[in-house]
Amino acid sequence: MTVTPPGAEPTEGARAWNQQAIARLEREAARSADTHLLHLSFAGFPGIDFYFKDEAAHASGSLKHRLARSLYLYALCNGRLREGQAVVDASSGSTAISEAWFAGLLGLSFTAVMPACTSPAKIRDVRALGGHCDLVANPARVHARALEHAAGGACHLDQFGLAERATDWRGNNNIAESIVGQMRLEAYPEPRWIVCGAGTGGTSATIGRYLRYRRLGTRMCVAEPRGGAYAEGWRRRDRDARATRPTLIEGIGRPAVEPGFLFEIADRVCEIDDAASISAAWLLESLLGRRYGGSSGTNLIACLQLAAEMRERAETGSIVTLLCDRGERYAETLFDADWLGAHGIALGPWRDTLRLAIDSGEWKPPEDP
Ligand SMILES: Cc1ncc(COP(=O)(O)O)c(C=O)c1O
Incomplete structure (x- = not known):
């Protein structure tokens, strides 16, 4: 695995991984x-x-399956998501499950920032898919907490900021x-x-x-x-x-x-x-x-x-x-x-x-x- 640090010129390997990841999403959509x-x-x-x-x-149980596919594609096509990079997003649960599902498909580590009051079954679903849950007591704080993860190097899928433009309308x-x-x-x-x-x-x-x-x-x-x-x-x-x-x-x-x-x-x-x-x-x-x-x-x-x-x-x-x-x-x-x-x-x-x-x-x- 080659991890390109932020700011460095992407290597051939990084571009190849980007292409493979996009191809994986395309195959998933075709299936x-x-x-x-x-x-x-x-x-x-x-x-x-x-x-x-x-x-x-x-496959991941909600309308957020479409969105998660679009958000990963958007991050990849914008060159914001690299091999081995952690992924994070704030969610009330359904998006987190779908994003964890796609993280598994792409071999990436995913953290969902969710309100602690989220239905227990959703938290279990994220974990069952290999995702991590960062549970926040104050629901109004989830976005700020996701930004903290992003400041530490994670790719922020940012459903609240990007959903409206990541989908091909x-x-x-x-x-x-x-x-x-x-x-x-x-x-x-x-x-x-x-x-x-x-x-x-x-x-x-x-x-x-x-x-x-x-x-x-x-x-x-x-x-x-x-x-x-x-x-x-x-x-x-x-x-x-x-x-x-x-x-x-x-x-x-x-x-x-x-x-x-x-x-x-x-x-x-x-x-x-x-x-x-x-x-x-x-x-x-x-x-x-x-x-x-x-x-x-x-x-x-x-x-x-x-x-x-x-x-x-x-x-x-x-x-x-x-x-x-x-x-x-x-x-x-x-x-x-x-x-x-x-x-x-x-x-x-x-x-x-x-x-x-x-x-x-x-x-x-x-x-x-
Ligand atoms: C479980 C769930 N999450 C999210 C949404 C909202 O979708 P969006 O984030 O696209 O506005 C809905 C819409 O009905 C929903 O039922």
Whole structure:
């Protein structure tokens, strides 16, 4: 192994390793299948088709598989990642798992800086893939801590700084191009809405840009935990907005507006109570026979709200959203009755609201959720 120190002229060996690493990523992409777009319809919403892009089906279990591949490629193509160099990133967990997975593919050592309150199963997954976890008590400190690792020589993949630009927004089978292609034979191929959550803002940036690039009329709705920084920031177009409350939904609901979140391309931001998101994650299991994480539930709630509005206006059409990660990661948190009780979450009232919605199309949130 030849390690090129920073600042030194790269050797032939360093360039050869760079080429081999990029070829490995290309082969991994070629071996990977696209994720399914699952279709559901509900008695309460005749003429409205719902589609769920199953991003949990990626080899590393979440939509962050796409991002991690792009971030490694971006670092390699920018000459920032060398053979033998340690890799670091800050994450709420899903990105860390995917980045640890790709570090294994490239033979690199990876450290995830994560909030200490991250679901235990995610921490176990990073470690099982050979990654190290640097757990930080204050979630707002993860970025600063990742920068400390980078100052010590690690390559900072920097999902929060780079997600929005590392993804090829015009195509290359990005998530938006994949959805639009998979919808082509459906009854309503041009969705009225695509609903997604926002963490780095990378997914929403890719979708929003691609819809405009393809000149589609589809609107994009960001589903945001209530009180998250993006909701307030988007309303006031204020990049200094801060979350007014924490959320139990991992991956979305940022405390502050990240650089990759673009206000202009979100047509709407729906704020969703945590209990609603979690209840919807449980509902997804009964609808699809598989568990998905809390942010997938957040997305489902926004879809039902939009569908109820469409129904009131007697509109037909399709709504597409994302199943972001595997629910098994939350077995000890969102899917554990004791944990929910300890966090003051009662699912019953929202369960009734959701049943009513899918059976009759009425949207009646609990009076005292
Ligand atoms: C688990 C998880 N992480 C992150 C995100 C946000 O993605 P991005 O970082 O691209 O904004 C989502 C989006 O719904 C998510 O569900």
